[in-house]
Amino acid sequence: xxxxxxxxxxxxxxxxxxxxxxxxxxxxxxxxxxxxxxxxxxxxxxxxxxxxxxxxxxxxxxxxxxxxxxxxxxxxxxxxxxxxxxxxxxxxxxxxxxxxxxxxxxxxxxxxxxxxxxxxxxxxxxxxxxxxxxxxxxxxxxxxxxxxxxxxxxxxxxxxxxxxxxxxxxxxxxxxxxxxx
Amino acid sequence: xxxxxxxxxxxxxxxxxxxxxxxxxxxxxxxxxxxxxxxxxxxxxxxxxxxxxxxxxxxxxxxxxxxxxxxxxxxxxxxxxxxxxxxxxxxxxxxxxxxxxxxxxxxxxxxxxxxxxxxxxxxxxxxxxxxxxxxxxxxxxxxxxxxxxxxxxxxxxxxxxxxxxxxxxxxxxxxxxxxxxxxxxxxxxxxxxxxxxxxx
Numbered sequence: 039x040x041x042x043x044x045x046x047x048x049x050x051x052x053x054x055x056x057x058x059x060x061x062x063x064x065x066x067x068x069x070x071x072x073x074x075x076x077x078x079x080x081x082x083x084x085x086x087x088x089x090x091x092x093x094x095x096x097x098x099x100x101x102x103x104x105x106x107x108x109x110x111x112x113x114x115x116x117x118x119x120x121x122x123x124x125x126x127x128x129x130x131x132x133x134x135x136x137x138x139x140x141x142x143x144x145x146x147x148x149x150x151x152x153x154x155x156x157x158x159x160x161x162x163x164x165x166x167x168x169x170x171x172x173x174x175x176x177x178x179x180x181x182x183x184x185x186x187x188x189x190x191x192x193x194x195x196x197x198x199x200x201x202x203x204x205x206x207x208x209x210x211x212x213x214x215x216x217x218x219x
Numbered sequence: 220x221x222x223x224x225x226x227x228x229x230x231x232x233x234x235x236x237x238x239x240x241x242x243x244x245x246x247x248x249x250x251x252x253x254x255x256x257x258x259x260x261x262x263x264x265x266x267x268x269x270x271x272x273x274x275x276x277x278x279x280x281x282x283x284x285x286x287x288x289x290x291x292x293x294x295x296x297x298x299x300x301x302x303x304x305x306x307x308x309x310x311x312x313x314x315x316x317x318x319x320x321x322x323x324x325x326x327x328x329x330x331x332x333x334x335x336x337x338x339x340x341x342x343x344x345x346x347x348x349x350x351x352x353x354x355x356x357x358x359x360x361x362x363x364x365x366x367x368x369x370x371x372x373x374x375x376x377x378x379x380x381x382x383x384x385x386x387x388x389x390x391x392x393x394x395x396x397x398x399x400x401x402x403x404x405x406x407x408x409x410x411x412x413x414x415x416x417x418x419x
Contacts, residue, residue, distance in 0.1 A: 060255060064248040072243040082241055089243075090251050097255065155228060162232035180223075181233040205223055212229065 052100045071118045077178050078122035078171040088125050092118045108192045116193045165215040173208045
């Protein structure tokens with residue numbers, strides 16, 4: 039993975055604790071990080087707290103950043119994903135749907151290929167809020183951020199094939215939820 | 220995978236959901252920068268409580284150690300004290316009894332002493348003729364001197380020897396005087412008996 043010259047300079051400056059570099063980092067990568075946090079942490083105040091923790095942690099461990107493994111944005115996304123999940127897990131118990139216990143079972147119905155349908159979109163919107171935080175994050179990274187499976191795998195700490203199967207399972211789950219609505 | 224990617228309904232639903240998310244506060248980065256700057260500073264405020272914590276911990280440790288040693292010492296001495304008090308308790312009782320007896324008896328002894336002073340004086344004059352008594356008797360004789368002083372003044376002693384002159388009669392001295400008196404009576408009786416035998 040290649041790193042731009044600007045990013046390399048930015049990382050050097052961050053390692054030297056230059057305030058201007060910090061400001062540049064926040065301005066450039068802050069909104070994306072905040073969005074990642076918001077997908078998992080529902081409370082706005084909590085999201086702000088986690089956001090700050092993400093950058094404090096990132097600046098402390100900037101020396102460990104390896105541009106060969108991932109881009110800076112993906113590296114920050116990984117920290118944001120883990121910090122948010124840790125925060126949520128510490129706050130409340132994780133809801134486990136009955137369907138999650140039968141992962142990959144053939145009992146799940148494949149979603150039908152449907153044209154753009156307003157009613158389906160609305161139902162899907164409602165169904166999205168019923169997913170687990172990590173599922174919401176994965177599906178948003180894929181559809182909204184248009185991240186590659188490799189990058190999502192780096193963020194979530196898994197492998198691309200697992201992310202692919204996870205996406206398929208989450209999609210099926212969404213359509214299954216829609217049927218119950 | 221294409222099937223997943225081409226799910227336009229889901230893509231649209233996610234886009235709508237993402238758009239509904241509240242925007243990032245404009246001052247959030249400023250607050251974060253302030254926090255980062257505060258954490259960068261090696262603040263004295265943070266080091267001082269740490270030093271205080273260590274000091275209090277050390278003080279508590281010393282206090283605990285002192286308490287422990289004091290307790291161990293007291294636990295060792297307490298049985299000894301108990302033994303000594305137990306031993307002394309009967310002795311104290313006897314002392315009380317003795318004190319009571321003394322209170323009752325002391326006037327009578329004083330009366331006896333007052334009656335026998337003349338005899339004692341006589342005995343003393345006799346004794347002066349006899350060779351020097353032992354150290355204990357010498358003390359007794361010296362203590363008797365105030366009684367004799369009324370009869371005949373003693374020659375002035377050199378000032379270098381400052382002796383203690385008791386203002387009250389010494390019970391030991393009185394007992395010695397009584398003993399002398401008895402001895403004198405015995406001697407007199409012996410002489411009388413010897414004379415009677417010679418006469419016969």
